[in-house]
Amino acid sequence: MESYNEDQEGEKISPSENADLAERLKDISQDRLVEEIITLWDEVNNLELELIKIRKQNNEGLKNYSSGEDRSVVASYEEKLRVANIRITRLEKQLQNEKIRRESLNLNLEKIKKLELENSNLLKNEEELMVLIIDMERHIEKLVESLK
Helix, strand or coil: CCCCCHHHCCCCCCHHHHHHHHHHHHCCCHHHHHHHHHHHHHHHHHHHHHHHHHHHHHHHHHHHHHHCCCHHHHHHHHHHHHHHHHHHHHHHHHHHHHHHHHHHHHHHHHHHHHHHHHHHHHHHHHHHHHHHHHHHHHHHHHHHHHHC
16 A cells, blocks of 8 residues: 655545545455554544654753853853964964064065175275285386386
8 A cells, every 4th residue: 555645635636536545445454454444543643743842842952041041051152152262362473473573584585685785895895905905016116127
């Protein structure tokens, strides 16, 4: 025998389907049909009881939540939020410190570049002066030789 399902609800049975159903049911004994009907009624009743129980639990859950039985859960989440806010504040301070450190580092790098450029210029001047001194020494040697 076919079992009842939700898809069949609200559907109208045509006369030909009704006749087919009647033919199939004739082949099944009355005792068997009664057992099937009782079983289906039991299933429907059990489902209705389960539905009532679930609705009752949902209503109680809403009442409990609003009455404060879940305060520990709320307190737990508030504590987690407080800890998260502390971590956020600490990370923001670390970020600010890192920005300051990098700005300082950039300033120091600029100073180093200026000093390197100045050093390079001084080395060039020194080299030019050395060349000049060597040239002067040669001239002095020539003068000394010419005086002899």
